[in-house]
Amino acid sequence: MPKMLVVNYDKCTGCRLCELVCSVKHEGVSNPSRARIHITKWEMEGIMMPMVCNQCEPAPCIDACPTNARSWDEHLGRVVIDYDRCIECKTCVAVCPFGAVSFDHVAGRIISCDLCDGDPACVNFCETEAIQYVDASEINKRRQREAAEKLYESMRKFTMAPAG
Amino acid sequence: MALNRKIAYINLTKGKIEVKSIPIKLRKLFLGSRGLDMYLMYNHIEPGTDPLGADNVALISAGILVGTLASASARTHIGGKSPLTGFVGSTNMGGFFAPEMRWAGFDHLVIKGKAEKPVYLWVHNGEIEIRDALNIWGKDVHETQEIIREELGDRDIKILTIGLAGEKLVRYANVMTELKNAGGRSGMGALLGSKNLKAIAVRGTMDIKIEHPDEALEYNKRLISQVTSAKVSQEQGKLGTTFIWGATNSQGLVRVRNFQLNQLEEADDIEPEALEEFSLGMAGCFGCQVHCRGKYIIPSGPYTGVYDEGPEYTSMGAWAAEPGCRNPLTILVCNHLVNSYGLDTLETGSMIAWAMELYEKGILTNKDTDGLELRFGNDEAVIEMVHRIARRQGLGDILAEGPLRAAEKIGKDSAQYLIHVKGMSNLHSDERPTPSLALGIATSSRGSDHLRSRPAIDLYHLPEPILRKIYSQPVAYDGPLTSNFTDYEGKPWQVIWQELCFEAVDCLGICKYHTLFLGPNFPNFDEWSKLLYYNTGLELSPLDIWNIADRAYTMERLFNIREGLTRNDDWLVDRYFDEPTKLGIPIVRGKVIDRDKFRQMIDEYYELHGWDENGVPRPETLRKLGIDQEPSHML
Numbered sequence: 124m125p126k127m128l129v130v131n132y133d134k135c136t137g138c139r140l141c142e143l144v145c146s147v148k149h150e151g152v153s154n155p156s157r158a159r160i161h162i163t164k165w166e167m168e169g170i171m172m173p174m175v176c177n178q179c180e181p182a183p184c185i186d187a188c189p190t191n192a193r194s195w196d197e198h199l200g201r202v203v204i205d206y207d208r209c210i211e212c213k214t215c216v217a218v219c220p221f222g223a224v225s226f227d228h229v230a231g232r233i234i235s236c237d238l239c240d241g242d243p244a245c246v247n248f249c250e251t252e253a254i255q256y257v258d259a260s261e262i263n264k265r266r267q268r269e270a271a272e273k274l275y276e277s278m279r280k281f282t283m284a285p286a287g
Numbered sequence: 288m289a290l291n292r293k294i295a296y297i298n299l300t301k302g303k304i305e306v307k308s309i310p311i312k313l314r315k316l317f318l319g320s321r322g323l324d325m326y327l328m329y330n331h332i333e334p335g336t337d338p339l340g341a342d343n344v345a346l347i348s349a350g351i352l353v354g355t356l357a358s359a360s361a362r363t364h365i366g367g368k369s370p371l372t373g374f375v376g377s378t379n380m381g382g383f384f385a386p387e388m389r390w391a392g393f394d395h396l397v398i399k400g401k402a403e404k405p406v407y408l409w410v411h412n413g414e415i416e417i418r419d420a421l422n423i424w425g426k427d428v429h430e431t432q433e434i435i436r437e438e439l440g441d442r443d444i445k446i447l448t449i450g451l452a453g454e455k456l457v458r459y460a461n462v463m464t465e466l467k468n469a470g471g472r473s474g475m476g477a478l479l480g481s482k483n484l485k486a487i488a489v490r491g492t493m494d495i496k497i498e499h500p501d502e503a504l505e506y507n508k509r510l511i512s513q514v515t516s517a518k519v520s521q522e523q524g525k526l527g528t529t530f531i532w533g534a535t536n537s538q539g540l541v542r543v544r545n546f547q548l549n550q551l552e553e554a555d556d557i558e559p560e561a562l563e564e565f566s567l568g569m570a571g572c573f574g575c576q577v578h579c580r581g582k583y584i585i586p587s588g589p590y591t592g593v594y595d596e597g598p599e600y601t602s603m604g605a606w607a608a609e610p611g612c613r614n615p616l617t618i619l620v621c622n623h624l625v626n627s628y629g630l631d632t633l634e635t636g637s638m639i640a641w642a643m644e645l646y647e648k649g650i651l652t653n654k655d656t657d658g659l660e661l662r663f664g665n666d667e668a669v670i671e672m673v674h675r676i677a678r679r680q681g682l683g684d685i686l687a688e689g690p691l692r693a694a695e696k697i698g699k700d701s702a703q704y705l706i707h708v709k710g711m712s713n714l715h716s717d718e719r720p721t722p723s724l725a726l727g728i729a730t731s732s733r734g735s736d737h738l739r740s741r742p743a744i745d746l747y748h749l750p751e752p753i754l755r756k757i758y759s760q761p762v763a764y765d766g767p768l769t770s771n772f773t774d775y776e777g778k779p780w781q782v783i784w785q786e787l788c789f790e791a792v793d794c795l796g797i798c799k800y801h802t803l804f805l806g807p808n809f810p811n812f813d814e815w816s817k818l819l820y821y822n823t824g825l826e827l828s829p830l831d832i833w834n835i836a837d838r839a840y841t842m843e844r845l846f847n848i849r850e851g852l853t854r855n856d857d858w859l860v861d862r863y864f865d866e867p868t869k870l871g872i873p874i875v876r877g878k879v880i881d882r883d884k885f886r887q888m889i890d891e892y893y894e895l896h897g898w899d900e901n902g903v904p905r906p907e908t909l910r911k912l913g914i915d916q917e918p919s920h921m922l
Binding site for chain 2: 133136137138139140143144147148150151152153154155156157163164166167168169171228229244247248250251
């Protein structure tokens, strides 16, 4: 089963190191506008949300691509792009419901998360584990456990509450 | 590359903007940010300039490693002649402004003159516009940023701004970015206010080329582990800098009731662990994995539901220990108020605590306070005074002038209760048991300060061989070093070492919590040499970086001397020498600073710096550092 990126919004401190390492690893430069991940912030409320390609399946960007430049990579569970076929029409940018596909204004090409070919830099550098690279089949188990823990806490409070 | 960022000269009187390149020669002499700002300050500010007049110059800069793979390289420096002290004005803040300024193409902004009406600057991808700020003049720090983002239509714009305090020329007004990132100390907010400059908005999408990307990625990963594996970083990442206050209060190393005591007893309700109850988690500055910025929502009272960040160490002193309060809510509220007014939390808290002691002693009466009972422990009075200072109302108008001017206005014996150096209030710590820290605040170039030099690891009782290893590089040192923080021997060298360590990271744009400030295994000159090479291609040895820091710090000294600084200004107030500490663990109790020994420390400090007995850099020192021909007007 391929792995996928999972974002835990509560753990994000908004430092944007993921944006930095993404642009350095892919383009050799520091430039968040060329990164494939972006922290969307509501600064005055302290809310930070890492936004990155969800590697949808079926993916609107693949369906919409008029030249079949975008396709599904079964091995890594990701959307890939064939730059020889891409005509930079930006349809994929327009149809992505998460804004995760973008046009790199310097290199003049479409970019989206490629999972760093199975070794995502953003994950490697995120000390708080706000973004993790995990087996897709395990995600719901973990969420299940977290939800169960919350339920357990409330049940415990209820059962231990003094009678009357 | 990381070295091609520009310098812009903005004349607000004429509305003229000129952009230039920064010569590599100056990079090698001063690196950037604080270092280059000090060069610019000495070259562009005439001696005797009125700090609040149009001739003062505001310098805004980003460190040379900002935005690169140097962990915690997020720092903005703001410089100019200080409206508070009349000496070097200099401040440094984290957040996201500096990297954005570099992505917008600039490392340095030199702001001259005075706008006819309120303006803000819009800096984006190599362009700078002067824009009307009438609609934001009078708005608080947080509102201002939201209005500008709305006006320019981009949520990712980063903004540096002043609040009401800066507009009202409170002499210790801050420059702020985001919620609580504060360019505090020395009144740089008043400097911007005096120029009618409300804010600077930046946004950029220009590459900063990383010279050796693979090595830079790998090395950054190593440095992050080095820093985050330290217990002190982990505590900070959980509790923020309040944990330092908790630790030092338990020993009796904090300042209470305007220096009358050195420990806040019965402080359970405001211990860092107790404050954790209000925490919503932590936030980080650009690229930093320590994430020491606490997030909270005020839980009750008139400010219920207000979100802010902090409080930091200094706010613990300012809103609890110094005014003798023990209410967490007061800390959270005052922290929010100083953030939104753009006031220096340390100076504001100090001025209020000083006024409280004057009230206690009968020097200030209800007539002076307009009926406000300014007694220690009166939380409501503390909160009210923050408003009055920011708005310059009543007694607040006098306190807004800072220690020396306020004492002159109040008269009587008020000056003898001030706790300051060079007209800037001391940190809310007690340095009587720690001569090294006392020397640090006494000699600091921007007035009493813990972020110019603080050999805090002196408190750790490290074995002498470890101290020797740390303090014998990158330059040899074979003088004394001792593990006992109450000693006077060997401490001047530690102060100089830490001074140049802080100067170096301020040039690089790296946070001081990523240096040997807090722990013996933290990065220092060796690491910075490698970071510079991997990220920018600049080949500078650890010793080269040390020399750059020495050169920059000496420029600060030259500036101060040109403004009339003498040896007498490197001195502590009498209470340090005459009143013994009353509380704390045995080793800190009953301590004063010994006048003669302290004088000898200063002699030794000057000598090690290559300065004469009056603290003036010797001609051969200036020649050795290559600054014997200043001002040289190369930029």
